[in-house]
Amino acid sequence: MFYLAAAAIVAGMIRVRHLSHSFGPHQALKDVTFSLEKGDFVFLSGPSGAGKTTLLRILYASLPIQRGEVNVADMNLNRLDSSRVPLLRRQVGVVFQDFKILPLRTVEENIALPLDLRGLAPKHIERRVRAVSRALGLEGHIKLRCGDLSGGEQQRVAIARAFVVNPKVLLADEPTGNLDPELSLRLMELFKQFQAYGATVIFATHSRELMNRHPGAYVMRLEDGAITYANWPGAGVHRPAQTWAEPLARKPASDMERGA
Amino acid sequence: MSRVFVRLARRGCSDLALNARASMGAVFALTLISFLAGIFFMTLATLDRQLGIARAETVFQVYWKAGTDLDQVRSAWEEYLHLPGFVSVKTYTPEQAMNELGTRLGRGGANMETLFPFLSGGGPLPATALVALIPQGQDPEKWLEETSVYFRSQPGVSRVASTPLRDELGRAWKKVSRYVIWPSFAFMTLILGLTAGNTLRLSVLARAHEIEILRLAGAYNWHIRLPFIVSGVVMGGAGGILGLLLLYFLHTQISDVLNFPPLLLRIYFPPPHMCAALVLAPAATAALSGMLAVRGY
Numbered sequence: 001m002f003y004l005a006a007a008a009i010v011a012g013m014i015r016v017r018h019l020s021h022s023f024g025p026h027q028a029l030k031d032v033t034f035s036l037e038k039g040d041f042v043f044l045s046g047p048s049g050a051g052k053t054t055l056l057r058i059l060y061a062s063l064p065i066q067r068g069e070v071n072v073a074d075m076n077l078n079r080l081d082s083s084r085v086p087l088l089r090r091q092v093g094v095v096f097q098d099f100k101i102l103p104l105r106t107v108e109e110n111i112a113l114p115l116d117l118r119g120l121a122p123k124h125i126e127r128r129v130r131a132v133s134r135a136l137g138l139e140g141h142i143k144l145r146c147g148d149l150s151g152g153e154q155q156r157v158a159i160a161r162a163f164v165v166n167p168k169v170l171l172a173d174e175p176t177g178n179l180d181p182e183l184s185l186r187l188m189e190l191f192k193q194f195q196a197y198g199a200t201v202i203f204a205t206h207s208r209e210l211m212n213r214h215p216g217a218y219v220m221r222l223e224d225g226a227i228t229y230a231n232w233p234g235a236g237v238h239r240p241a242q243t244w245a246e247p248l249a250r251k252p253a254s255d256m257e258r259g260a
Numbered sequence: 261m262s263r264v265f266v267r268l269a270r271r272g273c274s275d276l277a278l279n280a281r282a283s284m285g286a287v288f289a290l291t292l293i294s295f296l297a298g299i300f301f302m303t304l305a306t307l308d309r310q311l312g313i314a315r316a317e318t319v320f321q322v323y324w325k326a327g328t329d330l331d332q333v334r335s336a337w338e339e340y341l342h343l344p345g346f347v348s349v350k351t352y353t354p355e356q357a358m359n360e361l362g363t364r365l366g367r368g369g370a371n372m373e374t375l376f377p378f379l380s381g382g383g384p385l386p387a388t389a390l391v392a393l394i395p396q397g398q399d400p401e402k403w404l405e406e407t408s409v410y411f412r413s414q415p416g417v418s419r420v421a422s423t424p425l426r427d428e429l430g431r432a433w434k435k436v437s438r439y440v441i442w443p444s445f446a447f448m449t450l451i452l453g454l455t456a457g458n459t460l461r462l463s464v465l466a467r468a469h470e471i472e473i474l475r476l477a478g479a480y481n482w483h484i485r486l487p488f489i490v491s492g493v494v495m496g497g498a499g500g501i502l503g504l505l506l507l508y509f510l511h512t513q514i515s516d517v518l519n520f521p522p523l524l525l526r527i528y529f530p531p532p533h534m535c536a537a538l539v540l541a542p543a544a545t546a547a548l549s550g551m552l553a554v555r556g557y
Contacts, residue, residue: 060476083480090478100473104278114477119264161477 019068028054030225034235044204046222093162097177103147272490290499298507301530324387328416345394357385456542457549488550496546500539
């Protein structure tokens, strides 16, 4: 934890305005608007195909912006040239359900990957990798190949890789989807710890249990590409009768999930 | 920057070991491609050398001094039958030479001594031999020189003239070879390059997952391309060298397979520029395809 404490995150924020996105005739996102400040943590929920992954992909510039305006980590994605996308991704950590790690490389190599790309000195890289590994309970596996680890350990490697560069924004696309409930809760704690040091976190999940265990967290629910629930003032909720409603008052996640 | 460059280049090499099976498969494929291209080059080189040199019989006209002992001359004629590349020999004693001359002058076999009584007693013509030989060795000019010296050194020989008969096909080949060799060489190099590039592209496809992760981690294009370029150069170069070694081995086994009369066809190893192409073409195109293949991921 020393490393994470020492590496307090600088300001990070996300602003999305009237974002819409289509895949052919299918509209994946409909007029989505919300904003998050430094240190905010939001659960992004909704059924499969609701647009969660599409939203996250736009936030890390894996999809182009068709309509609307998006700012992430002080960068306007509408004006972001493709040659500057790596700069954005150095500010944004991403964790996926399918881990996206290099199975043939060691834990150490996987975690060090983003630091390697920055050209840091080997000693510096080693120090940071060891600190993050210790924080995530991976110090005993550092020389093992990732392909030989369990699913939970592989996911921790993926999280460590996202953490190691102190991103301003952390996007997690159902990172606990392949893990058992107990392990999911433990990983969730890691994200919360990370948030405590100032990172802005969007955590996409189906798990109501996870959200119920963190009643103070923001929750944003997407259905059919539109925000149908949000419990903090910075989100615009879509209702059939009106395009934009007043932002909801902040409510506990459990209340929101009950449809309150 | 240089630190990242070195690190990425090193990763390009270590990636080969990590993906050992795919790498070995690619190197194996490149080896075979280079080997096949090498066989084509070897055929081309052999054709060029064989058709480009004087291949036909060379006839030596050997003239003895007048009055040389005919037994000595006949002994030399016997010796000519055992010369390497011997094809035929026509011999003329002074009398036979006179008769031949008479025939050529259109006298229909009339005796020259009858026509010209002052030629009686052998006349002024020397003993002569026309020896047809096939050039030996790789350097026909040198052979010609050495054989002429041999004839001149025979006892009683006054003069030796040679009339190397150059093959019409050879002369024609010399005229057109520059329009055939280089385009064929370039075409084969292109095929070699395209095939090598495609092989490497398949290897890149197998690593698409890795490219995606690198992009997510904030890698610039050159971060991704450099290891692939290094891998491409190493695999392409290794495939080319192995192909060349295979070709060399093949050449040692078959170089003289057709080198017997009447073919006397020696198979030649491709010249240095073709050997260089066998190594450099796959290496360069593999590097290029490694660079281009990462586009779109």
